[in-house]
Amino acid sequence: MLRLKSINELPQEEDGFRILIDEFWPDGLSQEEAKVDLWLKEIRPPTELDEWLEEDPIYFENIEAEGRAELQRKKL
Incomplete structure (x- = not known):
């Protein structure tokens, strides 16, 4: 998992x-x-995701979802 x-x-x-x-x-x-x-x-995740998190840490759940999608695109 x-x-x-x-x-x-x-x-x-x-x-x-x-x-x-x-x-x-x-x-x-x-x-x-x-x-x-x-x-x-x-x-690493795209820079935009890092900037998004720095603006407001509450968005971690969204970044997590985007990170999972990015890993899937890269087949990892």
């Missing part, structure tokens, strides 16, 4: 294998704190 989360959410035991999909590593977050197993910069 694939679940999308914000990197700002605390890692949970049930997360399993964690992949960061972003061009840049988040400021102020260590790899140890993030508990990221794999960092895939090359499949």
